[in-house]
Amino acid sequence: xxxxxxxxxxxxxxxxxxxxxxxxxxxxxxxxxxxxxxxxxxxxxxxxxxxxxxxxxxxxxxxxxxxxxxxxxxxxxxxxxxxxxxxxxxxxxxxxxxxxxxxxxxxxxxxxxxxxxxxxxxxxxxxxxxxxxxxxxxxxxxxxxxxxxxxxxxxxxxxxxxxxxxxxxxxxxxxxxxxxxxxxxxxxxxxxxxxxxxxxxxxxxxxxxxxxxxxxxxxxxxxxxxxxxxxxxxxxxxxxxxxxxxxxxxxxxxxxxxxxxxxxxxxxxxxxxxxxxxxxxxxxxxxxxxxxxxx
Amino acid sequence: xxxxxxxxxxxxxxxxxxxxxxxxxxxxxxxxxxxxxxxxxxxxxxxxxxxxxxxxxxxxxxxxxxxxxxxxxxxxxxxxxxxxxxxxxxxxxxxxxxxxxxxxxxxxxxxxxxxxxxxxxxxxxxxxxxxxxxxxxxxxxxxxxxxxxxxxxxxxxxxxxxxxxxxxxxxxxxxxxxxxxxxxxxxxxxxxxxxxxxxxxxxxxxxxxxxxxxxxxxxxxxxxxxxxxxxxxxxxxxxxxxxxxxxxxxxxxxxxxxxxxxxxxxxxxxxxxxxxxxx
Numbered sequence: 001x002x003x004x005x006x007x008x009x010x011x012x013x014x015x016x017x018x019x020x021x022x023x024x025x026x027x028x029x030x031x032x033x034x035x036x037x038x039x040x041x042x043x044x045x046x047x048x049x050x051x052x053x054x055x056x057x058x059x060x061x062x063x064x065x066x067x068x069x070x071x072x073x074x075x076x077x078x079x080x081x082x083x084x085x086x087x088x089x090x091x092x093x094x095x096x097x098x099x100x101x102x103x104x105x106x107x108x109x110x111x112x113x114x115x116x117x118x119x120x121x122x123x124x125x126x127x128x129x130x131x132x133x134x135x136x137x138x139x140x141x142x143x144x145x146x147x148x149x150x151x152x153x154x155x156x157x158x159x160x161x162x163x164x165x166x167x168x169x170x171x172x173x174x175x176x177x178x179x180x181x182x183x184x185x186x187x188x189x190x191x192x193x194x195x196x197x198x199x200x201x202x203x204x205x206x207x208x209x210x211x212x213x214x215x216x217x218x219x220x221x222x223x224x225x226x227x228x229x230x231x232x233x234x235x236x237x238x239x240x241x242x243x244x245x246x247x248x249x250x251x252x253x254x255x256x257x258x259x260x261x262x263x264x265x266x267x268x269x270x271x272x273x274x275x276x277x278x279x280x281x282x283x284x285x286x287x288x289x290x291x292x293x294x295x
Numbered sequence: 296x297x298x299x300x301x302x303x304x305x306x307x308x309x310x311x312x313x314x315x316x317x318x319x320x321x322x323x324x325x326x327x328x329x330x331x332x333x334x335x336x337x338x339x340x341x342x343x344x345x346x347x348x349x350x351x352x353x354x355x356x357x358x359x360x361x362x363x364x365x366x367x368x369x370x371x372x373x374x375x376x377x378x379x380x381x382x383x384x385x386x387x388x389x390x391x392x393x394x395x396x397x398x399x400x401x402x403x404x405x406x407x408x409x410x411x412x413x414x415x416x417x418x419x420x421x422x423x424x425x426x427x428x429x430x431x432x433x434x435x436x437x438x439x440x441x442x443x444x445x446x447x448x449x450x451x452x453x454x455x456x457x458x459x460x461x462x463x464x465x466x467x468x469x470x471x472x473x474x475x476x477x478x479x480x481x482x483x484x485x486x487x488x489x490x491x492x493x494x495x496x497x498x499x500x501x502x503x504x505x506x507x508x509x510x511x512x513x514x515x516x517x518x519x520x521x522x523x524x525x526x527x528x529x530x531x532x533x534x535x536x537x538x539x540x541x542x543x544x545x546x547x548x549x550x551x552x553x554x555x556x557x558x559x560x561x562x563x564x565x566x567x568x569x570x571x572x573x574x
Contacts, residue, residue: 039389039392042384042387043449044448044530045389045453057445058444058445100346103346107343147556158363158543161352164347165346166356255439258443260443271432
C-alpha cells in the first residue's frame with residue numbers, strides 16, 4: 001500500500017531526526033560538563049581547603065564589616081561611638097582622596113582622548129594611505145587595550161614611585177588603547193562628501209577638517225570619551241590598591257589594618273562617586289545626542 | 296526669483312544668515328567658545344598641579360621606564376616555564392568556571408526580572424533596583440572582601456568574578472527576554488500550550504543565541520579580570536606578574552605579558568567565531 005509506505009518513511013525520517021537532535025544535545029552536554037569539570041580541576045578551586053567552619057568565618061567577617069551604629073547616638077559627634085561621624089571618622093581625608101581619583105580619571109580621559117584622536121588618524125584606512133603605519137598603530141592600540149591597567153600601574157609605580165602620577169599614566173595608556181580603536185572606526189565611517197564640498201568651494205585643508213569632518217566625528221568622539229570617563233573612574237578607584245593614588249589607597253589601608261567597617265564606609269563612597277559620575281555623564285551624552293538630532 | 300538676481304552683497308548677507316558660525320568671525324560670536332576653551336585648559340592645568348605632576352618626577356620616572364623596557368626587550372621564562380603556563384591554565388579555568396556559575400545564577404534572575412514573564416510591577420522594580428545596587432562593584436573589590444573571608448587562592452577569585460557578573464548578566468538576560476517577539480508565544484498558547492511550553496518553544500529559541508553570545512562576552516572580560524585578581528591574592532597569573540615586578544624581573548614580566556596577550560587574542564578570536572555561528 002502506497003499510503004502506509006509513506007507513513008512508514010515519514011516515521012523513520014522523524015525518528016532519525018529526533019535521534020540526531022538528542023545525540024547532538026547529549027554530545028553538547030557531555031562537552032560542556034567536561035569543560036566545567038576540567039576547569040574545576042585546573043583552577044585548583046577543588047584543592048583549596050577552606051579550613052574549619054568557613055561559614056562561621058564569613059559570618060564573623062560580615063559582622064566586622066557592618067558598622068557599629070546605635071539609634072540613640074546616630075547624629076552625635078565624632079568621638080561618640082555608634083554615631084555616623086564615628087564610623088566616617090576620617091571623612092575629610094577620604095573626600096580629598098575621592099577628589100584625587102576623580103581628577104586622575106578626568107585628566108586621563110582628556111589626555112587619552114587627545115592622544116587617541118591624533119593616533120586614530122594614523123590608523124584609519126581613509127586618513128592614512130600607508131598600510132604599514134596603520135598596522136603598527138593598530139597593534140599598539142591592541143597591546144594597550146589587552147594589558148590590564150592594574151599591571152601597567154604596578155610597573156609604573158615601580159618607575160615613578162607611589163602616587164597619583166603612576167595611576168594617571170596607567171589610566172591614560174588604557175584609554176588610548178580603547179578610545180584609539182573606537183575613534184578609528186568613527187573615522188572610517190565618515191561620509192567624505194561634506195569635506196569634498198568644502199574643497200570644491202575652495203576651502204583649505206584646515207577648513208575642510210573644521211566644516212567637513214569635525215561636525216561628523218565630534219559628537220561620536222565626545223560620546224565615547226564620556227563612556228570611557230565612567231570606566232576610568234572605576235579603574236582609578238581600584239588602582240589605588242597598588243599604590244597609584246586616590247581613594248583606592250585608603251581602601252587598601254583599611255584592609256591591611258583589618259578595619260572592615262572603615263572599608264565598607266570607603267567602599268560606599270566609591271560606589272556613590274561612580275553612580276554620580278554615571279548619571280552626570282549619561283545626562284551629558286543624552287544632551288549631545290539631542291543636539292545632534294536637532295541639527 | 297532666480298539666483299542670478301541676487302547682488303554679491305545680498306548673496307553674502309544671505310549666506311551669513313544661513314551659516315552664521317562659519318562666516319562671521321566677529322569676536323562676540325567667537326567669545327563663548329574661546330572662553331570655554333580657556334576655562335577647560337585652566338581646569339586641566341589646575342588638576343595637573345593639584346595632582347603634583349611635576350616635570351622632574353616625570354623625567355626620572357621616564358629614565359626608569361627606559362631601563363625596564365631595555366630589560367623587557369629580552370623576554371625570558373626564568374627557567375620555570377611550567378609555573379608560568381600552569382598559572383595561565385589556572386587563569387583560563389577560573390574565568391570559565393566563574394562565567395558558568397554567573398550564567399547559571401543569572402538565568403533564573405533574568406527570567407524573574409523580565410517584565411513579560413513576571414507581570415508584577417512591584418516585584419520587577421524591586422528586583423531590578425536590587426541588581427542595580429550591586430552592578431557598580433567590580434570584581435577586584437569583591438575579591439578583596441572574599442580573600443579576607445575565605446582565604447587566599449583561586450576560590451575567592453572565581454566567586455568574586457561570578458558575583459561581579461551576576462547582576463550585569465541578569466540585567467542583559469532580562470532585557471533579551473523582554474525584547475523577544477511575542478507572537479510565537481501567542482501561537483503556542485493558541486495551540487493549547489501552557490506557560491512552560493510557551494517558554495520552551497517560543498521564548499527559548501529566540502533568546503538562547505543572544506544569551507550564549509553575551510555569556511561569551513563575559514568569558515572574555517572575565518579572562519582579563521582573572522589576570523588581575525592575583526594581585527590581591529585571589530589566584531591566577533596576576534600573582535606571578537606581581538611577584539616578578541616587585542623584584543624587577545622585567546625579562547620574565549615581558550615573557551608573561553606576551554603569553555597572556557596571545558592567550559587573550561586567541562580566546563577573543565575563538566569566542567568571536569563561535570558568536571558568528573550563533574547569530
